[in-house]
Amino acid sequence: AQKITQTQPGMFVQEKEAVTLDCTYDTSDPSYGLFWYKQPSSGEMIFLIYQGSYDQQNATEGRYSLNFQKARKSANLVISASQLGDSAMYFCAMREALAGANNLFFGTGTRLTVIP
Amino acid sequence: NAGVTQTPKFRVLKTGQSMTLLCAQDMNHEYMYWYRQDPGMGLRLIHYSVGEGTTAKGEVPDGYNVSRLKKQNFLLGLESAAPSQTSVYFCASTQRGTQETQYFGPGTRLLVL
Numbered sequence A: 001a002q003k004i005t006q007t008q009p010g011m012f013v014q015e016k017e018a019v020t021l022d023c024t025y026d027t028s029d030p031s032y033g034l035f036w037y038k039q040p041s042s043g044e045m046i047f048l049i050y051q052g053s054y055d056q057q058n059a060t061e062g063r064y065s066l067n068f069q070k071a072r073k074s075a076n077l078v079i080s081a082s083q084l085g086d087s088a089m090y091f092c093a094m095r096e097a098l099a100g101a102n103n104l105f106f107g108t109g110t111r112l113t114v115i116p
Numbered sequence B: 001n002a003g004v005t006q007t008p009k010f011r012v013l014k015t016g017q018s019m020t021l022l023c024a025q026d027m028n029h030e031y032m033y034w035y036r037q038d039p040g041m042g043l044r045l046i047h048y049s050v051g052e053g054t055t056a057k058g059e060v061p062d063g064y065n066v067s068r069l070k071k072q073n074f075l076l077g078l079e080s081a082a083p084s085q086t087s088v089y090f091c092a093s094t095q096r097g098t099q100e101t102q103y104f105g106p107g108t109r110l111l112v113l
Helices: none
Strands: A010-014 A019-021 A032-039 A046-052 A064-069 A074-079 A088-096 A104-106 A110-115 B004-007 B010-013 B019-025 B031-037 B043-051 B054-057 B065-067 B073-078 B087-094 B108-112
Touching: A010 A019, A019 A110, A032 A064, A032 A074, A046 A064, A046 A074, A074 A088, A104 B043, B004 B087, B019 B031, B019 B087, B019 B108, B031 B073, B043 B065, B043 B073, B073 B087
Parallel strands: A010 A110, B010 B108
Antiparallel strands: A019 A074, A032 A046, A032 A088, A064 A074, A088 A104, A088 A110, B004 B019, B019 B073, B031 B043, B031 B087, B043 B054, B065 B073, B087 B108
């Protein structure tokens, strides 16, 4: 079974609007962490936001927030006030404590296009 | 502070040739990783290391070898390149600690003909 599932291959959003990128995960480890990375066309992987499985509140970093629904095993990324520079691939990833060495499992990504 | 660097940025190999990809980090991180990224797929872990002199297999280790002789360097070797190894290779590093994020290098684009 896939540990991380991103069901939206591509998404479009109007500039200045908010957009939600979906991510569901599968684990039996009670201790885990969820990450979102951005990959612009230049290719580098940029860390955006982190949510721990025991965190009581949803993580936020500037215009990024993580909608963490533990019972549904979902960790959706919300980008508010989209900008043209947000156009990129976005990857959700999970780290399981039992896996050791902070290894990450990645989803297949969502390509976000911001329309002017 | 350069972060994570990778050498080379791009390489073309013929089937059967060998090569070594070099990853270097200047953040004194304990853990280092090699991933490959193929179209339509996320990153998949090839090998990783939890410290100098130690390495372990990841999800897709076949056809690759690694070495970590120095804490700051992590080498990925292809002994006999195959077209299926055409990919973009990313190195990453992180500190020990379960909340630590991984920091990625810029990637190496490898084409095997």
